[in-house]
Amino acid sequence: MTTIDRVATERSSPAVRLALPVFALTLSLSAFLLFSVQPFFAKMVLPRLGGSPGVWSVAMVFFQGVLLLGYGYAHLLTSRLGLRAAALLHAVVLAAAFLFLPIAIPAGWETPPETGQSLWLLGLFGVSVGLPFFAVSANAPLLQAWFARTGHPHAADPYFLYGASNLGSFASLILFIIFFEPLFTLSLQSAMWAAGFALLAAMIVGAAMLVISVEAPVENGPENQTGGEMSGSIGETARWILFAFIPSGLLVAVTAHISVDVAAAPFLWVAPLALFLLTFVLAFARRPIFTIRRLGSVLPFAATAALIAIYAHSMVPIWIALCIHLAFFFIAALFCHSLLVARRPPAARLTAFYLWMSFGGVLGGIFASLIAPIAFEWVAEYVLLILLVMVIGPRIAARPAGEIATFVATGAVLGAMILTGAQFEALERFFSGGALAAVLIGFAFAALVIGIFQPAARLIMLIPVIPLAFLQSHASGELFQERSFFGVVRVSDTADGRFRLMRHGTTIHGAMALSNSGDRPEPLTYYHSSGGIAAAIHAMQRRRGGAMDQVGAIGLGTGSAFCHRAPGETWTGFEIDRSVVDAAVDKGLFSFMPSCAPDAPMIVGDARITLAGEPDHRYDLLLVDAFSSDSIPVHLMTREAIALYLSKVVADGVVVMHISNRHLELGSVLAAIARDEGLAIRTGHFTPDAADAERHVAKSRVAVIAREAAHFGPMLDDPRWTVPEAGTTRAWTDDYSNIISAMMRKK
Structure with a gap:
């Protein structure tokens, strides 16, 4: 039997035919x-550290690092090892x-230390x-490298399996x-994960036995995977990382922007x-739907639209801004991942490719989430x-004249839109008398035509634009702007100069009338005297004969x-974000x-x-006001x-939420929760009314919880307070929550 006949026989064997489904399912x-x-697991840890967003940041760093x-x-x-020893x-x-x-x-790990x-x-x-x-994270490159040794017709280019794994x-x-999340507790999810891990281990052993039985030499991949650049040069490795x-x-960055600054x-x-x-999935597919050239054609448009949506956000409706940012992110990520695939090495260097790719991902995550x-x-x-992204984008000089003309015309139209927008009264402060508008016009135009130049020239052209990334807060008329792991806190006056607002992302966290007269400013938004928070506080003050002793307020x-504090009361505030304290106090x-x-x-x-x-038993009333944002901290309820x-409240105290x-x-x-724990709730x-709504007085919903209904005092005779129906709702615990159900009930 000739070598060709032997290879053909091996490739037609049942084991080789099984290789693709076995490895695809295992991956x-x-x-x-x-x-x-x-x-x-991050959700399991959250209550130990109070649900701090820092938990998610540390979790991201840990998981990317272990990956x-x-x-x-x-x-x-x-x-370093042979197939059998490695298996x-x-x-x-x-x-x-x-x-x-x-x-x-x-x-021994139930309680965190006070520092560190x-x-x-x-x-x-x-x-x-x-x-x-760690054991699971190694499987993607390891199993692809093993598949490359099965002798399967597609073994020479196993990268498409990475797309299959991302489907998982x-x-x-x-x-x-x-x-x-809606159906199972965290402990049950952990048990199910352990069962899945056992199944995975068995499948990996089976895959190893399969490849050992048909082991074939690793073949070179397609022609575009060979050559000097694929030999592991520093330049090529740097491109993989980039x-x-x-x-x-x-x-x-996009997740932070759309969830904090858009909606x-x-x-x-x-x-x-x-x-x-x-x-x-799309980039690593055997037959990609989108070519790099096609992606490069639309990338400048998407990038420019994203920049305009950022800097001229007042002109762009929320749903359009969301579509713009998500579309740009999809195009940019697919473009970069397609460039990665285009520069993938032969299968013999597959694991090195994934190692450097993972390193670049870790650097990107650390830069955007921690630095x-x-x-x-x-x-x-x-x-x-x-x-x-614009620096690494493709050149457009070689494209048809009509295509280049489209770029130029689009840049001119977008620039004109910005110039027109600058004339609207609501945007006058943002555009600082038109100076920033002029910069943005040039920026929008350059963003579209910059692909004419080589990457080095693009970088030089963009250097004067980079300061815009640091000057945005100063150009937008903010009185205060500070960023922390909890988001961006901004303070600004309304265009008519009547009110001062505090915003956390898109949510207004308080307002003050600038024409206040007297010693005590009037609370607005949710805290107005006609609102639920004031009604609950005043009811408890009347129950105590005009004033309580101790009050705690979570959320500043x-x-x-x-300003609803009565004379003689001692109030204590609890606030997670130092930036909020800076702005308010x-x-x-x-x-x-x-x-x-x-x-x-x-x-x-x-x-x-x-x-x-x-x-314990310190406060007469504990106000929990951490739910006014549209993204709630689940661990607090x-x-x-x-x-x-x-x-923490006295025997007849109440919790106002x-x-x-x-x-x-x-x-x-x-x-x-009240039903299951035998508590009273209203x-x-x-x-x-319409007049108050124009003065930044907001509608509100408030819940009050006590050990017994008698502790509600005057609220029992107030028809505005009712007993809510729990129905079939399952109580949330540190081990279980169901956001989907809460969203459906809102509809």
Whole structure:
């Protein structure tokens, strides 16, 4: 039998024919498990650190870092060990990971230290989920490298399997939201994950046995994968890192921008993440739908539209802005990932390719999630990454004249739109008398035609534009702007000069009339005297004979609520975001705190942590006002959280919770907790009249919880307060919550 006949026979064997479905299914399950463990374990950890967004940032760094280690481990297995030795070692690692299943918070790690929480959290992730995640993270490059040795007709170019694995990640994302989170507790999800891991381990052993039985030499890939540049040059490695850095950074930056500066809504973060995974599927497909040339043709348009949506945000409706940002992100990420695929090396260097790609992704994530919030006052990293995409974009000089003319004409039209927009009264301050408009006109034009030049020339042309990323807050007329891990806090006056507003992203957290007369400013927005918060506070004051003793307020805003303090009362504030304290108290921008509670102590930190350190049975009333934003901190309204609040109020004290929300119906959630725990609850809807609405007085929904109904006092005779129906709603706990159900009830 000739060599050709032997190879043909091997490729037609049942084992070789089974290779593709076996490896595709194994990779899909591996990606499913890899992606699903991240949200459920991070959610498991949240109550330990008070639900701080810093938990998600540390989780991102940990998982991306361990993913990089897993890719490095896979590279060492394939480059230093033979197939049998590598398979045996990986089987040992998988077996060792079983010792950490099911995933849970280990004994001795229940309470974080007072300082160094980030390092403590990294340690908790490491001892809890580190080895299982490490074992799973190595599978994507390792199994593709093994598939390259099966002799399958597609073995010479196994990269398309990476697209299959990202389908598993995509499925995990969607199913977690619509299936696992609404139906199962975190502990049950952990048990299910352990069962899935056992199945995966068995499938990996089967895949290893299959490839060992038919082991063939690794073949060279397609012609475009050979040549000097694929030999591992520093320049080529740098390109892999860059092309992975940009989409990873954009994922974090776009998510932050649309959820903070465009629209705050539950699950809005899902859209960019789903698109990110989809770009991997499309880019690594054996027959890509979108070519690099086609993507490069539309990229300048998308980038320019995104920049205009950022800088001229007042001109762009919210839904159009969302579409613009998501469309740009999809095009830019797919363009970068397609460039990665176009420069993929032969299968023999597959694991090195994925290792450097993962390294670029880690750098992008660290830049956008950890460095940028410290370095920039707003989401400036988004602008910088857009500019970077424009630098690496394709040249358009060789295109037909009509196509170039379209670029130029579009730039002129967009510039004219900006110039026209600058004439509107509402935008006069933003455009600073037209100076910034002129810059933006040139910017929009340059963004479209810049593809004519070489990348080095583009970079030089963009250098004068880069300062715009740092000057946005100064050009937009903000009195105060500060960024933290919790978002961007802005203070500005309305165009008519009548009111001063505090915004956190798109949500107004308080307003003050600039024409206030008298010693005590009038609370507005949700805190107006006609609203539910004021009604509950005043009812409890009447019950105590005119004044309570101690009041705790979780969530500061502008400090409006403190102006309902009666003489003789001691109020204590709890606020998670130092930027909010700076804006409301330290900068002299609002007069609520100086006028109404100048001596009120302010405790900075998450309420689940800081409140736990307060003496039990201290407060007559505890105001929990962390629900006025459209993205709620779930950990503050679970059964365990309510138990904490009640432990801090006196025997006949009450907990007042502000639950206004445009997207979620939260009254049923609290009613379910009250039902299960034998508590009393009342809710009220308060709507201002037309005249008050024009003065930034907002409608509100408020819930009041007590141990017994008698503790509500005058509220029992007030028809505005009613008993909410829990129905079949399941109570939220630290182990279970169902955002989807709350959204559906709102409809």
